[in-house]
Amino acid sequence: MAGQKKTSRRRIAHGELFASQQRFQKAFTASPDLMTISTWEQGRCLDCNESFLRATGYQRDEVLGHTSVELRFWPEAKDRFNFLKLLEEGGRIRDLPVNFLTKSGEMRTGLLSAEVIEVTGQRSILTVTKDLTEYRKLEEQLRLSQRMEAIGRLAGGVAHDFNNLLTVISGSCLQLLGALEAGDPRRLLVEEIQQAGDRAALLTRQLLAFGRRQVLAPRLMDLNEVVRNAERILRRLLGEDIDLVTVLSSEMALVQIDPGQVEQVILNLAVNARDAMPHGGKLTIETAGLDLDEPYATAHPPLRAGAYVMLAVSDTGCGISAEIQAHIFEPFFTTKSAGQGTGLGLAMVYGIVKQSGGFIWVYSEVGHGTSFKIYLPCAGQASRLELAKEAAPLAPGASPGGETVLVVEDEDAVRRLVGRTLAAGGYRHLEASNGEEALEICAKSGETVRLLITDVLMPRMGGPELAKRLEVLYPALQTLYISGYTDETIVHHGVERGISFLQKPFTPDRLLRMVREVLDGPEKS
16 A cells, blocks of 8 residues: 555656656747757757757757857857856856857857756756847947937037027128138138138038938939939049949939938048048949848848838948947047047938938948948839929029018127128118017018018017018018028927028028029919
């Protein structure tokens, strides 16, 4: 009787052990984490799950029976030694940050947990690795986005006052240059001031581009044409020791972009490529239409599946290390020596691409060159006739006919500059420093105002409100808004997208052309 009870207990224990082993095997097989069982001494793999094979790219027969050294799992030999030391000391490891290599040599990152177990009387190790590579990428993209937001807010905050100053500096310089004789020695000083103003304006645009807060003027464009236009500049810029090759899509690469900004992207990437090839090399600019599927988009977050036009700029230069690649789009980050770069070029590229609804990736290997790939949403298969109509320049319009223009600007220096420019262009003009003063002047002057040039944000009464009130007096009134603030800010303050808008800083010539375009535009019904 006692023997039967012992036999029964052994059967129950054996059954429970078998059930436990089955549960472990199911958990081992189905786990999303990378799991392996290996020997202690050599790290020879006894078993691994499907998640391990998917993450590392190996086939099962390439793993079983092979050591971690043979598989090059650990980036360095000391990594396994340190791992074994920790495991020996504690008997187990929980969430140890590790890097590991795949079959292709890709470095991935994760959290490793391990425990000493016994398999058929042999001391072995059970490891569970949570692959955090994609999570880290998303985390880094979030941090970059937050840095972009911070610098963008800073840029937007100073843009208004800074752009007012630059408008006056640049505009006054141009007017002064027009008044000086060609041989006047003072021209050199004025030109130096003008050039400094231009550089300051570029710096502001770079900051705004990085923060995605600049005003873009997107239109339907064939990206191939943008590349061809940039190519003419690049051939002079790159020098004879750089072989420039363009490989353009055989079909029209239609995208909705600001052509000037995308040209800046190409020029910035090309200049960086030139600097990476001090002894000469090859620079290739390529366009292609692509349909990106869900698996590709999933592997390249935050890309979304769909039709894109790719712009690739590739060089055969010195390449970029993985450590530097992690920071190249950050503002003010540069590997160039002092005075050789601001660290805003690639930040500007990143901002323009993102603001245009696109995505950018960099592929590089030290000693083997670099390729920047930009994906812009495809604008669809528009006809060449539709493209020509969209891209055609506005008619120059008639010469000034003495129309009366009302200038309302709370910054005195800017208002005076605009007044001088209009007078030199043959227009009659009235000036006011705020909306209430403008209404009083119009009530007393008896003039028929054809055009209102107004700042968007002013004390007590902003430009949009003033325009509505003046339209009661002048039903055919046209309005041209000017502002040193960004697109995001002026839309928030009641200015609709698509209206006539001139971003500060602007030149006198640009102002006169814009005035003519608005006056010659469609009349209000």
